[in-house]
Amino acid sequence: MNVAVVMKQVPDTEAAVRVDSANPASIVEDDVKFVLNPYDEYAVEEALTIAENSGGEVIGVCIGPPRSETTIRSVLAMGVARAVLITDPMAVEADVITQGKIFAAVMREMDLSLVLCGREVIDTQEDALAPAIAEALNYPHVLNAGKITVEGDRVTVIRDVEGGSLEIEAPLPAVISCQKGLNDPRYPTLIAIRRAKRKELKTVTLADLGIDLKTPNSRIVALHTPPPRAAGVIAEGEPEDVAAQCMKWLAEEAKLV
Amino acid sequence: MAGVLVWAETQRGEPKKIAYEVAGAGITLAKRLGVPAAAVIINGGNAADELKKLGFSTIYDVQGGPFESYSSEGYAEALAFAGESFGATVFLTGATALGRDLAARLAARLDAALATDVTEILYETQPLRAIRPVYSGKLLAEVELLGEQKVISLRPNVFSAAEEGEEEAEIVSISPPDPDIRARVQQALQAAEGVLDVTEADIIVSGGRGVGGPEGFKIIENLAKTMGAAVGASRVAVDEGWIPYQHQVGQTGKVISPVLYIACGISGAIQHFAGMGSSKFIIAINKDPDAPIMRKADFAIVGDLFKVLPILREELSRVLQN
Numbered sequence: 300m301n302v303a304v305v306m307k308q309v310p311d312t313e314a315a316v317r318v319d320s321a322n323p324a325s326i327v328e329d330d331v332k333f334v335l336n337p338y339d340e341y342a343v344e345e346a347l348t349i350a351e352n353s354g355g356e357v358i359g360v361c362i363g364p365p366r367s368e369t370t371i372r373s374v375l376a377m378g379v380a381r382a383v384l385i386t387d388p389m390a391v392e393a394d395v396i397t398q399g400k401i402f403a404a405v406m407r408e409m410d411l412s413l414v415l416c417g418r419e420v421i422d423t424q425e426d427a428l429a430p431a432i433a434e435a436l437n438y439p440h441v442l443n444a445g446k447i448t449v450e451g452d453r454v455t456v457i458r459d460v461e462g463g464s465l466e467i468e469a470p471l472p473a474v475i476s477c478q479k480g481l482n483d484p485r486y487p488t489l490i491a492i493r494r495a496k497r498k499e500l501k502t503v504t505l506a507d508l509g510i511d512l513k514t515p516n517s518r519i520v521a522l523h524t525p526p527p528r529a530a531g532v533i534a535e536g537e538p539e540d541v542a543a544q545c546m547k548w549l550a551e552e553a554k555l556v
Numbered sequence: 557m558a559g560v561l562v563w564a565e566t567q568r569g570e571p572k573k574i575a576y577e578v579a580g581a582g583i584t585l586a587k588r589l590g591v592p593a594a595a596v597i598i599n600g601g602n603a604a605d606e607l608k609k610l611g612f613s614t615i616y617d618v619q620g621g622p623f624e625s626y627s628s629e630g631y632a633e634a635l636a637f638a639g640e641s642f643g644a645t646v647f648l649t650g651a652t653a654l655g656r657d658l659a660a661r662l663a664a665r666l667d668a669a670l671a672t673d674v675t676e677i678l679y680e681t682q683p684l685r686a687i688r689p690v691y692s693g694k695l696l697a698e699v700e701l702l703g704e705q706k707v708i709s710l711r712p713n714v715f716s717a718a719e720e721g722e723e724e725a726e727i728v729s730i731s732p733p734d735p736d737i738r739a740r741v742q743q744a745l746q747a748a749e750g751v752l753d754v755t756e757a758d759i760i761v762s763g764g765r766g767v768g769g770p771e772g773f774k775i776i777e778n779l780a781k782t783m784g785a786a787v788g789a790s791r792v793a794v795d796e797g798w799i800p801y802q803h804q805v806g807q808t809g810k811v812i813s814p815v816l817y818i819a820c821g822i823s824g825a826i827q828h829f830a831g832m833g834s835s836k837f838i839i840a841i842n843k844d845p846d847a848p849i850m851r852k853a854d855f856a857i858v859g860d861l862f863k864v865l866p867i868l869r870e871e872l873s874r875v876l877q878n
């Protein structure tokens with residue numbers, strides 16, 4: 300059973316992101332460290348386990364600038380067999396629904412049972428790519444999987460919702476986004492890292508895919524830095540005193556009691 | 557014709573709090589655009605009656621077989637169908653677990669412009685623009701929605717709820733053509749009785765490494781109970797196994813916008829702040845006056861949580877009882 304896993308390179312969570320004054324829709328990338336989107340680690344691990352158990356291949360797919368290659372190599376080192384990268388700036392800048400169609404165009408040529416991705420990308424936080432790919436391929440989708448069980452040509456997923464969880468069953472092929480808690484992602488061995496350098500990483504263009512992008516449906520026109528939170532009150536002293544001050548603040552400033 | 561169509565999310569036949577918030581934003585937007593607003597209620601029992609005085613011209617009520625449990629495919633079909641009869645150009649949902657799921661599938665189906673987890677609609681812009689947090693809330697993206705149809709999901713606890721007026725909406729039962737539903741809910745598993753979800757609560761009392769262990773969380777739970785609050789946690793507390801993952805707040809947990817967030821024994825790492833930075837008020841209790849959370853809190857208590865929380869709880873229960 301072949302599994303495609305989509306993954307993206309994003310700024311490290313510690314990174315201090317700054318808006319680029321020359322292009323206010325972008326961030327300054329100079330001293331940003333880029334890593335694999337944290338949720339995608341769960342998708343990769345799950346894809347590898349499912350392919351190992353059923354005999355099949357895991358193929359990585361990414362839309363991103365050329366720098367994405369380092370991240371893709373790290374995923375190849377985890378055990379992904381080969382990868383496809385689309386670097387056209389039009390594709391990288393495209394809205395999430397359009398990206399779904401681009402991924403679908405790549406995947407249509409593959410004999411897939413499952414497409415896995417992370418719950419969301421931590422940079423633009425769209426939380427929408429899985430349904431976009433699913434709709435474009437006419438597959439069902441399930442989001443935020445905390446547990447995935449494949450049996451024959453069906454998959455059962457447990458996903459969280461407010462106040463509980465849902466057990467959802469779907470026929471394969473399907474698209475599933477992966478949540479923390481699904482598994483413990485493996486670390487690549489040194490040998491695997493070396494071997495990953497020789498694995499196939501194919502760059503395809505929108506022209507190769509026969510896609511001609513029109514104007515996007517949505518786009519980021521500017522990024523803004525949120526106003527910093529105003530400095531607050533600092534209370535020090537005996538527990539009785541600080542508790543009393545806190546009560547006074549709750550009543551008079553926050554007006555909550 | 558044009559209009560704003562709202563998905564009014566319900567649970568066990570009752571409108572959820574988010575339904576009133578999405579209604580509020582939808583009706584405001586429709587007024588600014590000079591178009592009508594309508595709502596769709598799917599498998600919502602008598603919820604239409606409860607929402608009919610909020611200012612909608614029409615409420616589309618969808619009941620029956622394929623809609624008895626949630627499915628992305630079925631609900632997207634129902635919304636698209638209602639949208640067509642109504643002439644909807646803007647669709648609004650809450651950015652709840654199911655609202656996010658539905659908004660994305662619907663936008664893909666309609667090939668619409670999508671903005672998810674929006675915290676502000678710039679009502680006067682043309683084409684319409686919206687603000688959404690990106691990079692874990694470190695930045696805000698201003699998104700322009702260019703498509704003819706637009707789908708927007710709204711972050712809970714951010715928009716003001718719609719209020720009742722005099723006018724009554726017309727309630728119309730509609731039957732979308734039988735949708736092709738492949739991903740089906742087999743079972744809904746409820747969290748333990750009385751456990752409030754962090755994404756739905758107005759107040760959250762949250763514990764981190766400073767709480768010291770599962771026993772320490774009792775003191776957090778007690779305060780939460782007194783205040784009618786939900787219990788949150790840092791990743792450290794979750795990874796240590798002191799409390800289940802569903803309580804985790806932050807980058808890899810839940811993103812919340814409560815009225816009041818009380819961080820106890822939490823240092824306020826950037827990844828934690830990613831989840832709770834848009835709280836209206838923050839109280840922090842920490843032994844270390846230099847912990848990052850202390851610079852971000854509206855009220856920072858330098859002290860031992862084990863000493864301060866019981867006193868605070870007593871005072872609160874005294875005040876709240878009166």
Ligand SMILES: Cc1cc2nc3c(=O)[nH]c(=O)nc-3n(C[C@H](O)[C@H](O)[C@H](O)COP(=O)(O)OP(=O)(O)OC[C@H]3O[C@@H](n4cnc5c(N)ncnc54)[C@H](O)[C@@H]3O)c2cc1C
Pocket residue numbers: 312337763764765766767789790791792793804805806807808809810820821822823824825826827828831841842843844847859860861862
């Ligand atoms: C990719 C990634 C994703 C992450 N996602 C998340 C996430 O979703 N959520 C999250 O929370 N973290 C997340 N983290 C982890 C984050 O970086 C921090 O490690 C974590 O938030 C720290 O948790 P803490 O504040 O409980 O612990 P600590 O940083 O150890 O802080 C404990 C605090 O408790 C105080 N304290 C100790 N005893 C007491 C006492 N008796 N009374 C009062 N105060 C006391 C200490 O002074 C200290 O400030 C993520 C990290 C990464 C790399």
Ligand SMILES: Nc1ncnc2c1ncn2[C@@H]1O[C@H](COP(=O)(O)O)[C@@H](O)[C@H]1O
Pocket residue numbers: 305306307336338339342360361362363395398415416417418419420421423424425426427428429476
């Ligand atoms: N440009 C991209 N290339 C590869 N994978 C992506 C890309 N954008 C999003 N993803 C994947 O889709 C998941 C959900 O992203 P999103 O819906 O954009 O928040 C992420 O965790 C990634 O696995």
